[in-house]
Amino acid sequence: MIDFQLSPEQLAMRNAVRGFAQANLKTARSVYENREAPLPKWQDRFRSLEPIYAEAVKAGLIKAQIPKELGGAGGPLIEAALVVEEFYAIETSASLNILGTGLGLTPLIMAGSSEQHQKYFKPFLDGTGTPLASLVFSEPEGSANFAERGSSGFQTVARLEGDEYVISGWDDRGAEVSCVVCRVPDSAPAEDVRGQTAIIVVTREDIAANDHGAYTVLSHPETIGLTAANGPHIRFKDLRVPKFNLLAPPGKGADVVEMTFTASATLVGAMGVGMMRQTFDRVLAWAKSNHRGSKEAMIHKQSVADLLIKIKTRCEAARALVWKAACCFGTTRFGAELCYEAKILGSESAVESVKDAIYLVGVSAYSRSEPFGDLLNDAMVLPIFDGGNVGVRRRQIENIFNNDAYDPWETTFGPQG
Template identity: 80%
Template structure:
């Protein structure tokens, strides 16, 4: 029997997060947009959300991104999808900062040793402060082809010197990586190449993940870790994703999380799980879009004798938005259910990311066309929603440069069964 009903436990998670989001995220945009306008500093918008983040820590929303078996309170991927949707159905920037810590912790969850788990999870399990984690992946020159055979690979490199790794290179777009004060997140999982660990042409064999902590940065010369600037983006306007530079930054050998040859596998699995969650972000944005457009259509007459909801052209656009939202949620839930359970669960995660992210952009555009020129006013929410939505197809593995190519590779694999995730193997 197919049952899309949430379990009592899942429903409790959803309701608790929905209540928290309503209480703490509803006014977040007015907080950070007001701060950015008054100071003129981009990074101050991000820093103004720290009290919201602190409330998320107190509510256990950071601890919930670590599995129960590792001391946290987190459950399966479907629960994470429920959380993401409820966040994004209210607000995006402060939400992404909270969720970005979960992404930053995922390589540690997947690849960390028991000793590393005990050491590095500590600040995230106390329920106090505002600890942050970051997956430090992208580089200024582009990273979509980092593992391509014969390619130069990551330009951030590490070399062994005695009992230390010495890191050099530049990174950008890594959510939360510089922390609240530009001296680093509590944990940064840095993708790099380890010099001499594999033949020069084997960039995948050289790729590793090394943990960098705030304590490591503080133990180095201040020039070893520099934030060069904070890129100003058109949406998610209070998110930290700076351009930073490592210069002879030294960390203990014990900070090696994924050794050369394993780093690429770990980061690819990390981004497989996160793909489904980007689909859930799309669902949240579509929920916001539909709710606001429906309110408008039921209230506005625009010079007519009847409200706009009575116009077939308007109703048709609303139907398209609602249908995309429902279809994406079903795909996200299916992908979350299949992740790690079936051979081709990854395919559904990638498809959820592509379909959900592109549907979100299309849905906001439909709402703008539905409302007409009034939607162009900054007093309406649709411009902000569009600015937030347009990043979904291009971040967390761009749909063109990464996600569609990943699906293509699955399709081309020997013995691929296109319907195994639905009907089981060989059906």
């Protein structure tokens, strides 16, 4: 039997998250944009959202990003997708700051030892403060080809000296707990950059224990959208951490990173669904309340209705694929394909849907007083971050198609006899 109905527990969770989003995220943009007295620096915009993040911690939304079996409150990926959609149906930047901690913790969840879990999860399970986690992956020269044999690989490198790893390089995030993807050059032949790739945990305590110049925030690129999200460029210069901090050894790091971004692909698809929901709700209300000089509301114009139908159909189709991908993640041989496809469909459909909403409303949608310009700026990042659809995701699907054992419909219907 095929059943798209949520369980009573899932419905209760979704309703609780929706309530949190309505209470805490609905006014977030007015906080960090503050158009009457704009906050010019990214640090100020990011920090303006700290009270919202603190409320997310109190509500258990950070603890829920750690699985129950590891002491958290998290469930399967489908539940994370429900949370993401509810957040993005209301707001983006504040939502990304909350959800980014889940991405940062994922390598630790997947590869950490019980001792590492006990040490590093503690601030995220207490339900107090504003603990952040990040996945330190992106580099200024790009990371799409980090594991390609013979390439230069990550420019962030670590060398083992006695009982410490010494990290140097360029990266772009900092948090309470950071999972730093890097190369250990002497661990494999020079051309085998995948074999050299490792993940090492860096904490704020580690940074404080080093010289001041070992960790430097160099800059923060101003982005078109998501203007309160945190993404500074960081430099490590001979930063020393204990051997205990090695999370994924050379040769295993690339696998952990790829599995992390497979799960997150599904959630980016859910972000797109949430943004399409927000777009549809706003433009439907506009079409029902605006006459634009006509004797009837715009909803009665066929050209307007056609655009509304396209937006709603994309939203429903993308959600169905996100849910299917979430259910298949880690359970079938080629379930990753659906995760990547959910990311592509959800993200690209979100961009097209916001554009259609702007076309529907017309030139007044170009006004800063309308939400559609902000929605488009925020939606544009979905196809290009978390593994760009061109540089990463479509290539991952191509590799699956090229697998000799690939059965196109096995993930859909199960193994074919």
